[in-house]
Amino acid sequence: MAVSLNTIDEMTRNLHLPKNLMDSLRDDLSKIKVTKKELEDIIEKTLESYNYARIEPCEAAGVVSAQSIGEPGTQMTMRTFHYAGVAEINVTLGLPRLIEIVDARKNPSTPMMTIYLTEEYAKDREMARKLAWEIEATHTSHLGGISTDIGEMALIIELNKKVVSQRDLTPEQIGDILESELGVPVAIKGLTLTIRPANESYRELLQLGKNLESVVIKGLKSIKRVVIRKEDTIDEYVLYTEGSALNDVADLDGVDMTRSTTNNINEIYEVFGIEAARNSIIKEATDTLREQGLTVDIRHIMLVSDIMSVDGEVKPIGRHGISGEKASVLARAAFEVTVNHLLDAGVRGDVDELRGVTENVIVGQPIRLGTGNVKLMAAKRT
Incomplete structure (x- = not known):
């Protein structure tokens, strides 16, 4: 006979499990019919699996995580670019990408966004193509041919009618943008735009030509290209971009920001906050390792992401971040730029209390190692 929900609540109430695991267990049990004997077996197996997953007291969790990520890292390829599922979009993979993640680089070498769309656009x-043109940077050269007339001391732009129409622009709009950006008048005659420098000189004309190349008529400056792809698994169109500007994309109609993401972890932190950035570190690192055919327990990667984000901002693992902020002078000196750390510590009169692993190894003392390790002292009787 199947047990009732009250019986399930009663039998699971005093289990020593984390709240999220307890809630998940109760939720799953409420969806199926089980006898009391089956319920007891499920609870026993759950407790057994949970206790097996816990680390032993005083296990050196940090060291184990470091070697568990570092050893597979030695097998990773050094190649930088690879086509990752999306034609025409290059992304950094392998060891270079893993280094980018743990270094919390402000500007990754190949930033990329995956933009999901609302139902109407998806x-x-x-509709997806129109949104892509709102995102992709449209330069003057995309809209037609540019030539230099030395005799007239002018730049001539012959607009392509079809392209201008596709991108939902008019010659007048283009002329206004060019005038605003270049600071010189633009003469418009049909699809021909004529631009003359303020001072008629060859040097000014060349400089005007260079400035013209950098003007963005439409779209976001940092987005070089947008690829539209039909994802069969969800039966909708998804945009993949070369370049990243998540904050700017959030303001556009048709973008589903609940699913859209970027491989730039610092952008995710600025737009969504530290928890989203932490999850992004886990996802990016896991995907990078998996792409190389390497399997690392997610808890090792979670420990790294927790250390990087524990202070409420994304910090790199290196001398400019976590390693450079250690309290121990010797630990900082052992990592990088040894002389600088020792000189600075000497000037400040720092004292090293030798509480960590590295500094005790340096001076030849026994180390205090182990997560959860405590120092016991006898309390005086009063």
Whole structure:
């Protein structure tokens, strides 16, 4: 006979399990019919699995995580670029990408966004294409041919009618943007735009030509290219970008920000906050290792992401971040730029209390190692 929900609550109430695991267990049990004997077996197996997953007291969790990520890292390829599922979009993979993640680079070498769309845009390719043109940087050269007329001391832009129409622009709009960006008048005659420098000199004309190349007529400056792809698994169009500007994309109609993401962890931190950045570190590191055919227990990666984000901001693991902020002078000196650390500590009169692993190894003392390790002292009787 199947047990009632009250019986399930009663039998699971005093289990020594984390709240999220307890809630998940109760939720799963409420969806199926089980006898009392089966319920007892499920609870026993759950407790057994949970206790097996816990680390032993005083286990050196940090050292184990370091070797568990570092050893597979030695097998990773050094190649920088690879086509990752999306044609025409290059992304950094392998060891270079893993280094980018733990270094919390402000500007990754190949930033990329995956932009999911709202229902209206996701099912219609034409709507998705219009949104792509709102995102992709449209330069003057994309809209037609540019030539230099030395005799007239002018730049001539012959607009392509089809391209201008596709991108939902007019010659007048283009002229206004160019005038605003270049600071010189633009003469418009049909699809021909003529631009002359303020002072008629060859040098000024060349400089004007260079400035013209950098003007963004439409879209976001940092987005070089947008690829539209039909994802069969979810039956909708998804945009993949070369370049990242998550904050700017959030303001556009048709973008589903609940699913859209970027491989730039610092952008995720600025837009969504530290918890989202922490999850992004876990996802990016796991995906990078998995792409190389390497399996690392997610808890090792979670420990690294926790250390990087524990202070409420994303910090790199290196001398400019976590390693450089250690309280121990000797531990900091052992990592990088040894002389600088020792000189600075000497000037400040720092005292090293030798509480960590590295500094005790340096001076030849026994180390205090182990997560959860405590120092016991006898209390005086009063």
